[in-house]
Amino acid sequence: MKLIDLNGDGGIGANSLYIQLGDFHLVIDSGLHPKKSGRDAAPNLRPLQGVKLDLIIITHCHLDHIGSLPLLLRNQPDVPVIMTQPSRMLIERMLHNSVNVMVREREEKGTADYPLFTHEEIDRIAPRLYGHPYNHAKKFSGAKDDIEFILHPAGHIPGAAGVEIHHKNRRLFITGDVLFNVQRILAGAMFPKAKFDTLVMETTRGVTERAAEKTRSFEMIRLVETINATIERGGSVLIPVFALGRMQEIMAILHDARKFNKLVDAPIFASGLGMDIADLFDQIAKKTGAVHFTRTILKDLQVRKTPRDIKAGKEPPQQGIYVVSSGMMVEKTPSYTLASALAASPKHSICFVGYCDPETVGGALLAAEKGEPFLFADANVKVKLRCQIERFELSGHADREELLDYAVQSHPRSIVLTHGDPPARAWFAEQLKEKLPKAKVLDPVPLQTYTV
Incomplete structure (x- = not known):
């Protein structure tokens, strides 16, 4: 061969x-x-x-x-x-x-x-x-x-x-x-x-190397708890996701949490390719049974379109849970813009739930120390990093x-x-x-x- x-x-x-x-x-x-x-x-x-x-x-x-x-x-x-x-x-x-x-x-x-x-x-x-x-x-x-x-x-x-x-x-x-x-x-x-x-x-x-206690179930619970604490202190949560697979997985986790009254009452925002793929997953579920996801999940969560008036470095117009791409915060994506808007305030949280290349903006945020300056160069925004940044082992x-x-x-x-x-x-x-x-x-x- x-x-x-x-x-x-x-x-x-x-x-x-x-x-x-x-x-x-x-x-x-x-x-x-x-x-x-x-x-x-x-x-x-x-x-x-x-x-x-x-x-x-x-x-x-x-x-x-x-x-x-x-x-x-x-x-x-x-x-x-x-x-x-x-x-x-x-x-x-x-x-x-x-x-x-x-x-x-x-x-x-x-x-x-x-x-x-x-x-x-x-x-x-x-x-x-x-x-x-x-x-x-x-x-x-x-x-x-x-x-x-x-x-x-x-x-x-x-x-x-x-x-x-x-x-x-x-x-x-x-x-x-x-x-x-x-x-x-x-x-x-x-x-x-x-x-x-x-x-x-x-x-x-x-x-x-995954710590023994960080099972997938444990990390899902920790994610929901982090979301709840952030919303309760008046902040918003950014969950950067890949549009194919990761967005729908996170929506299903949020759906389960809300069904059992474990998730705080806050609006959930998403849009773009991930929502189109949710429609395709619904079709795949019906035709092949290869995925456990239907549009009912988004309907039950009352998912709203991400506001178009979010501006780099400015507080988002609505408090909520933002499940948006890209997962690694590539420049000019919704997650990049939102990160620049949330990073300076301790009331907000950014929750990474998948692989992040060290050389991407997401990787740089994960490696950064709280309180140090951070430059979102493409948005011309420089902040002192004060938001809560967490990584969840949901790869x-x-x-x-x-x-x-x-x-x-x-x-x-x-x-x-x-x-x-x-x-x-x-x-x-x-x-x-x-x-x-x-x-x-x-x-x-x-x-x-x-x-x-």
Whole structure:
């Protein structure tokens, strides 16, 4: 088997992996780097020049895994793209939203390459996107060789899948992004308990050691208690979220708390892509049962649209609970503007509920000390940081110990580390060499070809 990581910077970014099994050529995912812009945000597709792909498989619909798919398909005019049925129901909406964001960024920042693709291009590739049910083996014939694949539920977000591939006598498993714990809206990963020749695994939380007492249930209770205390002292709560998966999960948690009279009576605000995805989750729940979320949750909570007159550095016009994107507080997003408005007052709270890259504004806020100056450069707002900032262990990614245990029980001959920053990969590499001394552990250098 040959393998090339097409994510030019490695780490967590434009996730895309090229795999050759005999004469069968496939790519797993084709994302965009969330911290880059223009062509620099896309995978480096040069290693695919002259290669006719037989298949593309998408593990899930976060943009760091699908955001460059139209670019990949331009030079692969006939290749089909396989994903789970829920992902098929989500992917076009996510890609169309990406075009809208790129157009806006071109207008605001003058990014010449944007948009990298158009709405019309998404419509043209749509017939090549196929939904496949979980846990059903399917044989797929390439130009010369055949493979068989099975998509397994991966938790993380609705539609996420781990990919099992059989080629002749070789068995390969790709975890994709995975969460083994049960979420309020989604069951945990259900991966095969089997021996694999090669395991390709994510490493997102390799440097994050979860304290024993910080169970998911404990953290949900702590989140609700923090919200209540903030509202009762006259403040507002900002919960920065990813529009796909995290927003709906938080709404379901708030719904449960209010149903059992555990949540203070305060307005809840949300808007944008996350609300559109809530509609799609409602459809997925009815058609596939793969997600436990309906529009009734938003109706019961009486969720309101986020006010449009929120201004950077100014108190929001209404006290409340703001569940808005982006999860990492990318500039010019509602969460960024609101953070600049809340950060200076001790009555307010900012509650992080997912992964935050250290180099983003959200990561910088988490690392900052209370009382020190903090600059929201894009908004031209500098404040003394006085608000309450909390991090809650509600990540959509598996704890490192869980992934390590899964790797050990799989007894692979080779392990390929992906989707993690260098320190996270280093932790996994060290642990795996100790627990699986006979296995070959590979942390691939981007764009280099490896024989596994």
